[in-house]
Amino acid sequence: MFGISVYLSENNEFETTIEKAAKNNFSLIFSSLHIPEENPTNYKHLLTRLANAAMKNNMQLILDISAKSLEYLDLDIQHADQLTNLGVAGLRVDYGLSTLEIAELSTKIKVFLNASTINQPFLEALLQAGVDITQVEAFHNYYPKPHTGLDTLFFKQTNDFLHEYGLKIAAFVPGDGILRQPLFEGLPTLEKHRTCHPFLAALELESLGVDHVYIGDPALRNETTQQFAAYAKDGTIMLDCVLTEMLAPELVKQLHSTDRNRMDPARDLIRLENSRPALSHFEIQPTSKNTRPVGTITVDNVLFGRYQGEICITCKDLPVDLKSNNIGCLTKQAILLLPFIKPGQSVKLHPIIQE
Known part of the structure; x- marks a missing residue:
């Protein structure tokens, strides 16, 4: 499946973006509660808008959180599953949470782990802690700074390892429309994709074991959107x-x-x-x-x-x-x-x- 990224800011008309994405067969939305460039005081209001737009267009919203970012919503990790009341389908957790907290959270809502930092001891510890592995997926980062994206060989080896545990995997490709601040250098998972055409990058991610591909940047050109739409509909390559x-x-x-x-x-x-x-x-x-x-x-x-x-x-x-x-x-x-x-x-x- 394909997804878009939506960033919480007051001047972001993301309702229109989400409606257009849904019409073009995108089914997933990624957003984050810890973007340094954004004002966190408006998160609750903006997240409500975002979740409503996602539900209206039948798209799944995955939210990147941390213990600190939850405070802006008057929540803690023990009550993070309350975000499902807003329409959040899953939570991506990266740092600041223990294995016990992640395991407990997985019994209440789908959890997405940082795919690039998972190792066997960590997964075994999660299993020992009682994690519901059917509620866990792996989600790679994007890398705004040039030359910091992942190497392809490491990426493939990591994905093969994660698939052995039955985890589905998500990763990012850059956009080719409006690029994300503050560097405007694209938001890929793989460094080789930083200046690559988004659709070509998406097909390569699929060949490397990725199940869900997200556009890291805010926008695609119309022609590129059509390519994604045709492929998502019935596998047609334009x-x-x-x-x-x-x-x-x-x-x-x-x-x-x-x-x-x-x-x-x-x-x-x-x-x-x-x-x-x-x-x-x-x-x-x-x-x-x-x-x-x-x-x-x-x-x-x-x-x-x-x-x-x-x-x-x-x-x-x-x-x-x-x-x-x-x-x-x-x-x-x-x-x-x-x-x-x-x-x-x-x-x-x-x-x-x-x-």
């Missing part, structure tokens, strides 16, 4: 592309249709499964444009016999083939998504206007 001009209407119609990679995936190509049947009665003549660098969109012509009409995307540089017409290409960013297209994966080409 690929921005530029198409050759003067293509036949039947071919253009098929190129705009959602298709899927074949279940028996080729090593060198994404083969769009429905293209050949859809274009079987349409005679495709050879053209003089037959180069096939990585990311090329091709359609097989009459010289390919019964394969005529099959639309493919090259996953590597391939030699010229007179039997395949070059009819477009993916953008550089979309090419990076090709390794994440699985067998049977739904794919939708998204033609853009070149500037």
